[in-house]
Amino acid sequence: MVAAVRVHKHGGPEVLTFEDIEVAAPGQGQIRIKQYACGVNFIDTYFRIGMYPSPVGLPFVSGNEGAGEVVAVGPGVTDIKVGDRVAYVTALGGYAEERLLPADRAVKIPDNISYEQAAGMMLKGMTAQYLVNRTYKVTKGSTVLMHAAAGGVGQILCQWANHLGATVIGTVGSKEKGEIAKANGCRHVIYYRDEDFPTRVKEITDGKLCDVVYDGIGKTTFPASLDCIRPLGMFASFGSASGQIDAFNINILQTKGSLFATRPTLNNYVAKREDLLATANDLFNVIASGAVKIPINQKYALKDAQQAHRDLESRETTGSSILVP
Incomplete structure (x- = not known):
């Protein structure tokens, strides 16, 4: 039996239950890992409240990201062995001391990256990677707007876009978060509670506006x-x-200047194993170069997953949050 955090019914953070579960031996193409850190992400709250349907129904183990040591491998697994250090982003099962994982979704972690770093960056870091390199290819001279610039993806994307030579504009909700955004490569900070951000963007860019807006906020x-x-x-x-x-009405894109709009998700960008490895290795390389750092600003015990979700949803967090089994 291993400790895990499960959801038996959809709802607020209180539906996250800390309990013991059985983890089977790995089957065909699977590995079993002992986890040293589990990432906490907004997507976890979407599954918890039922916005995203769980592929296994209820109950399910929450969490989509983690890092640990391989303790067993199933039949058919050839490129990963017991003792390997791996990290992953995959659907559900992350908030647990041990878990099964499809071997083709696991990525070996370089020696210079800790388990905690890896668990705090796989989803957010690979999201930033595809956003600046594939969704809209940021180059020297680009101007980008990043909403929630002090958040988990925000801090990584601001550093990365700045490293690529872009002028980064970021929105934040407080002076403290503004300082964090500036420290992570955000050249211009807009305080969305006090300022009208489209007006400020127009002023900052002398009316030229941005090449791309990266928005993880949505409705507001x-x-x-x-x-x-x-x-x-x-x-x-x-x-x-x-x-x-x-x-x-899609015609709004025409009236605003023949704009392109997309709703990308990491799963589609790393669906092929070669794309998963290329995306992860690019992330590892940019971190090894020192151009991007992964701030793990909140750590919680696995049993405190409810508090981790409360803090995340109330915008009390900056950078990455992890659970430690």
Whole structure:
């Protein structure tokens, strides 16, 4: 028996129950890992409240990200062995002392990256990787707007875009978060509670606006985000922290300047194993270079998952949060 955090019914953080579960021996193509850290992400709250359906139904073990040591391998697994250090992003099962995992979703961790770092960066870091390299390719001279610039993805993306030569504008909710955003490569900070962010973007850019808006907030920043984008620019909505964006008349994209809009998700960008490995290795390399650092700003015991969710949803957190089994 191993300790885990399960959801038996959809609801608030109180539905996260700390209990013992059985973990089977790994089957065909699976590995079993002893986890040293589990990532906490907004997507975990979407599964908890039922916004995203659980692929296994109820109950399910919460969590989508983690890192640990391989303790057993199933039949057919050839490129991962017992003792390997691995990390992953995959659907559910993350908040546990041990878990089974499809071997083709596991990525070996370089020696220079700790378990805690890996658990705090796989989902957020690979999200930042595809957003700046594939969804909209950021280059020297690009101007980008990052909502929630002091958040988990925000801090990584601001550093990465700055490293690529972009001018980064970020929105934050407090002076403290503004300082964090600036320290992570955000050249211009907008305090969305006190300022109208489209007006400030127009001022900052002398009316030229941004090439791309990266938005993990959703409902409360739409459609105002579209007023921050130059003609033929990109709106990348990758999260729904304030609620989902309702259906909208697609003609609005034409009236705002023939804009492109996309709702990307990491699963599609790393569906092929070669893409998963390329994305993860690019992330590992940019961290090894020192250009991007992964701030683990909140650590909780596994049994305190409820508090981790409360803090995340109340915007009390910055950077990455992890659970430690």
